Amino acid sequence: MEKVRCVYCDCKRDYEVIDEEYVYVEDDMEVRYGGKKAICNVCKHEIMIDEIEDYNQVQFEKAYKEMNGIISVEVINQIMEKYNIGKRSLSLVLGLGEITITRYLDGYVPTSKNSKYLKKY
């Protein structure tokens, strides 16, 4: 593993990555998710690393969507496979805007209403 700069030691250090349970409050909801944390091997303080922050962000979004009953990209893909139809067709069949599903697959968060609707399939 490459050494990274620890702001507490004020120099580059080896670090260890541990699993960390995070709780983040968003929209008055406690979102709990399992993320990761990098710890300086010398002073044991947390070190911020972009990849780990990105990983945590993804885990957070997943947990947040689950809590809100928001459908995941994987499930949308499964629906398309099951019925053997494309994004545009699925949108139209569901009575949504033509590019709605395309937007969801691009990471746009579906509304709870549309999620519930999609989950029926």
Ligand SMILES: [Zn+2]
């Ligand atoms: Zn340190």
